[in-house]
Amino acid sequence: MESEPVLWFVSILMVLLTFLFVTWYSHEERVVNFSIYFLSIVFEALPFMLLGTLVSGLIEVFVSHERIARMMPSRAWAVPIAALLGIVFPVCECAIVPVVRRLVRKGVPLSCAVAYMLAAPTINPLVTLSTAVAFQWSPLYFVGRFAAGFAVAVAVAWLVGLVVPEGRGLKDSGPAGCSLHDHELGQCAIHAAPRGFVPRLSAVLGHSVADFFDVTRYLILGAFIAAFLRAFVDWNSLLSIHSNSFLSPLALMLFAFVMNLCSEADAFVAASFVDFSFHAKLAFLVLGPMLDIKLISLYSSVYKPRAIAALVVLVPVTVYVMSLAVDRLQALF
Amino acid sequence: MKEAERKTITSRPVLVGMFVLAAWIAQLTWLLATGKYSMYLHPRYAFLPALSVVVLAAMLVWLWSARKVSIPVDEDGTPSADYTGEHHRVLDPLQRYMLLLLPSMVLLLMGVQVLTGTTALNSASSFAVRKLASAGAVGPEEAPPPPPSGSYHEITALDIYFGKPELLVGRKVKLTGMMAVNPRFPKGMYALARMLITCCAADARPVPVFVKGSPPPTVRPGSWAWVSGVLRLKRVGSRRIYYIEPDSVTPAAPPESPYLY
Known part of the structure; x- marks a missing residue:
């Protein structure tokens, strides 16, 4: 893996520090x-x-490249349908990264992977439910978050598809797309199309182990940086910027970026921002599950720097534009 | 072409991986067994670390079953020159997995501690103050039974935020929290605050209960104290501010469960 020496250096440095x-x-x-x-x-x-x-691991063992190719809808509808698939996998953003990592290795196009990855933590039923409870079932918030999350995910996915050529945004993962072939675990007995329930189950576990070691490093790296910034910088002064309709979404977006909250809990924090207007809170609720410090670190286990740079720029810009549009719409009606 | 000799060895990277997983299982099991996981996660999510232990244990078993590997060797028993695998090495995988040991290391060196933060208490509470000021809708519920004569009814900030504080007005109450001072607080008041956790300690935010007067010199900002007194209500425009008129404020140790959930 091309970034291994860097990651090794960072690991040693972090542990010593x-x-x-x-x-x-x-x-x-x-x-x-x-x-x-x-x-x-x-x-x-x-x-x-x-x-x-x-x-x-289940996808690797039970879903073939051919089946993935058959399941992919026509090009025009692929991105929105990929985003809507987020509804059927009700977990937060940390679980989605290993899944997307596997899907892209199975041949899912970059734009579809991005749409699914950004939408799933924002529009899944558990997040919608927690948002509804946090805001006393006000449809403005839980419907607004669902709609805005879906729209932003689709828009960013399309834009990423435009600025990052297919095949140049994803990290190289070896010829078979199986991380057990790489380095440490040597020959991969589990990848040779195991037959029978128990061998297949063992293969699932084997791939899960490899993914765990590959991806959790990035989670820990991201959590370390996020915790450092949380503990050593006073970000609460951002909460005083609540009266300016242009700056308040930016303040809460930056707050979401450094807070690194789980998408199933962030609505309760957002509900306490009583001084902020709806469009600013919506920006907080949509950006947080799509982009924060630990997520950038996790994304680097899937994407090349060019694709990560595209996400880091396009996600906040799209969320901000969406937030201002919502504010204008509210003023009109 | 002569086929290279092969030798079965115990894969060192797999052993390193097993050590890492064992460290994870040990720390999570210890946190669960002692109940200290609630210093990091909301108690209702105890099943999450428990599930993690189960999955990690299954992974550990899988690694144990995969520990024996066959590698090509030369006549002297050393790995053959064209062998590019790492099963005989220990330093490379240790470097690669080192980051995975960081949480265990932090837990071991720091121990389980309580989230405090004078800065957080003093500044973050500004948004809580506004919420507090509008808390407490008047409802038909009955007041809790009065405590025995002369004793204090123990409350938390949750009774003020999410309960029916108006039913407690005029009652003798006591509560514990960390001392917080903030120029945004109502004039002539300080607060005792506790951290409210929704999901994990990373989303903790301070919730203050106001106390009339100046903080006593014996209690430093950020340190724990008990306050006993009478709960009062003050109306400022359309806002209601609940505060305690103190009889006594004494320094205290952090409670066994310092967070509010």
Whole structure:
């Protein structure tokens, strides 16, 4: 993998820094908070990550390239349908990354993978339900989040498809698309089309193990940076920018980016922003599950830097434009 | 062409992987067994680390079953020159998986601690203040039974935010929290705040209950205290502010369960 030396260097550096950091300053308030934020993000995301790796293993063993190709709808409808598939997989953004990683290795086009990846954590039924509960069943919020999340996911997916040529946005994953062939686990007995329930189940688990080791590193890296920024920078001053209709969505988008909240919990935090208008809160609710610090790190396990750069630019810009459009619409009606 | 000799060895990367998974299982099991997972996650999500332990254990078993591998070797038993695998190496996989050991390392070195944060308490509570000021819809529910004469009814910020605080007005109450001072607080008041967790500690936000007067010099901002007094209601325009008129404020240790859920 091309980024392996960088990741190794970063790993060693982080472990050493953490050791020195927590040994010398273990009672400093911000260091304590850093450790709690870091472990909370990791412990909360871990079960969803494991679920994602299991689903990824199931796809690898039970869904062939040919079946994926047959399932893909015609080009015009592929992106919106891929986004709507997010409804049937009710998990948050951490679980979706291993699944998307496997799907793209099975031949799903980049734009469809992006549409599914961005939409699933925003429009799935659990997120819609938690948003409804957090905002006392106000349809403005849960319907608004669903519609805006879907629209942004489709728009960004189309734009990514335009700016990143097919085949140049995804990381190379080896000839067979099976990470067990790479490096450490050597020969991959489980990839040779196992027959029977138990061998297949074992193969699913084998692929899940490989995915777990590959992807969780990125989660930990992202959680580390996010926790550091949360603990050492006071972002709460952003919450004072609530009266300007142009700046308030930007403030909450930046807040969502550094908070790294789970999409099933972020609505409860958004509900406490009582001074902010609807369009700003909507920007917070739509951006958070699509782009934050730990997600950028996780995305780098799937995409090449060019595609990640496209996502980092296009997602916030599209969310911001959507938020301002909603504000104008509200003013009209 | 002569076929290379092969030798069955225990894959060292697999052993490293097993060590990593064992570390994860150990830390999660310990957090679950001691109940300390609630310092990171909402208690209603205890099934999440429990499920993680089950899946990680299944992965550990799979790795155990895959630990023996056959590699090509030269006559002297060393891996043959054209063998590019890593099964005989330990440093490379250790470097690759090192990041996965970081959570265990942080937990081991830092221990389980309580989220505090003078800065967070003092600044983040500004948005909570507005919510608090509009909390407490008047309903027909009955007030809780009065405590025995002279004793205090123990409350939390949740009773003010999500309960019927108007039914407690005039009652003797006591509550614990971390001392918070903020110029945005109503004039002449400070607050005792606790962190409210919805999902995990990363979404924790402070919820303050106001106390009339100045904080006593014995309680530093950010440290824990008990306040006993009478709950009062003050109306400022259309807003209602509930606060405690204190009889006493004493420094305290953090409660066993410091967060509100």
